[in-house]
Amino acid sequence: MNTASKLTLAALALVVAGATTAQAQGVNGSITATASVQAPITVSGTRGLDFGNVFPGISKTIAVGDPGAGLFSVTGQASTQITYAFTLPGNLTFGLNNLPISPWTGYVNTTNSTSGGSTFPPSAVAANATLSGSGALFFFVGATVSPPNNLPAGSYTGTVTLTVSY
Amino acid sequence: MRFRPLSLALVLLGPASLAAQGKPITVQGVRSLTFGAVLPGVPRVISRTDPVNSGQYDITGANNNQVQLSFTLPNVMNGPAGATMPIVFGGNDAGYSQSQAIGSQVAFDPKQSFLATLNKNGRGSVFVGATARPTPTQRAGSYTATLTLTVAYFP
Numbered sequence: 001m002n003t004a005s006k007l008t009l010a011a012l013a014l015v016v017a018g019a020t021t022a023q024a025q026g027v028n029g030s031i032t033a034t035a036s037v038q039a040p041i042t043v044s045g046t047r048g049l050d051f052g053n054v055f056p057g058i059s060k061t062i063a064v065g066d067p068g069a070g071l072f073s074v075t076g077q078a079s080t081q082i083t084y085a086f087t088l089p090g091n092l093t094f095g096l097n098n099l100p101i102s103p104w105t106g107y108v109n110t111t112n113s114t115s116g117g118s119t120f121p122p123s124a125v126a127a128n129a130t131l132s133g134s135g136a137l138f139f140f141v142g143a144t145v146s147p148p149n150n151l152p153a154g155s156y157t158g159t160v161t162l163t164v165s166y
Numbered sequence: 167m168r169f170r171p172l173s174l175a176l177v178l179l180g181p182a183s184l185a186a187q188g189k190p191i192t193v194q195g196v197r198s199l200t201f202g203a204v205l206p207g208v209p210r211v212i213s214r215t216d217p218v219n220s221g222q223y224d225i226t227g228a229n230n231n232q233v234q235l236s237f238t239l240p241n242v243m244n245g246p247a248g249a250t251m252p253i254v255f256g257g258n259d260a261g262y263s264q265s266q267a268i269g270s271q272v273a274f275d276p277k278q279s280f281l282a283t284l285n286k287n288g289r290g291s292v293f294v295g296a297t298a299r300p301t302p303t304q305r306a307g308s309y310t311a312t313l314t315l316t317v318a319y320f321p
Contacts, residue, residue, distance in 0.1 A: 040205070
């Protein structure tokens with residue numbers, strides 16, 4: 001092998017070595033994952049709906065602005081829309097005795113007041129409202145009970161449930 | 167001595183011809199992985215096929231070139247006052263699309279390397295989804311994390 005051939009093979013060897021020892025080459029790209037965690041919603045039954053004394057055969061109504069109106073307090077993410085729905089009893093009960101309760105009335109406000117808000121019909125149908133700038137909302141609930149003439153005396157109770165979600 | 171120019175020419179042509187075989191490879195993050203509003207205690211899942219909220223990277227390189235995809239993934243997202251929120255990647259949360267169409271992906275595990283082939287135009291896209299798992303007492307606020315895709319090729 002002459003000098004020229006030796007040099008050429010050496011050069012080819014370098015080329016091949018370069019190809020076979022090439023390392024993986026990489027490039028990077030990044031994205032951001034983002035999330036906005038909302039303040040948790042809390043619902044408190046602040047005050048029970050209280051009809052006081054009721055007499056057989058005489059209906060009694062508690063309006064949303066009355067002292068006996070029920071009150072729920074909600075807190076959550078400021079200025080955020082929420083969905084709410086009520087679970088309402090058809091009767092207050094005392095043992096096996098029923099005291100019909102209907103219709104229901106409601107008032108929702110961003111302050112603990114029955115002024116400056118709006119009325120709504122409490123029901124199981126979901127509706128929307130918006131938390132205040134401080135993340136508060138108040139639901140006042142009233143209703144009418146219609147005791148039958150033969151209703152046994154006793155303490156009648158029922159449960160009103162408010163469900164709230166974002 | 168008169169043969170040295172020939173030898174040097176061969177040496178220099180080797181790397182030059184390798185580089186000439188393809189275009190420079192690039193990867194670009196083109197869309198963030200967005201969970202939006204998340205409620206404390208309620209996991210939020212973003213699918214890799216979500217056209218609005220899934221993350222997306224676009225890759226360019228040599229036509230029909232095979233590349234190896236690997237992620238550097240976070241375990242948590244960072245929020246206010248040092249708060250963190252777990253972020254979880256499932257075995258089906260990444261997808262590769264040679265056509266760059268979100269509706270035409272081959273799923274892969276983002277925690278494992280994946281071999282993909284760029285299309286005839288030297289392009290491809292990677293989509294990624296994940297699950298955010300806020301705790302019931304998760305502090306409110308904005309959370310972020312970085313997902314890095316490394317695209318390796320063998321020249």
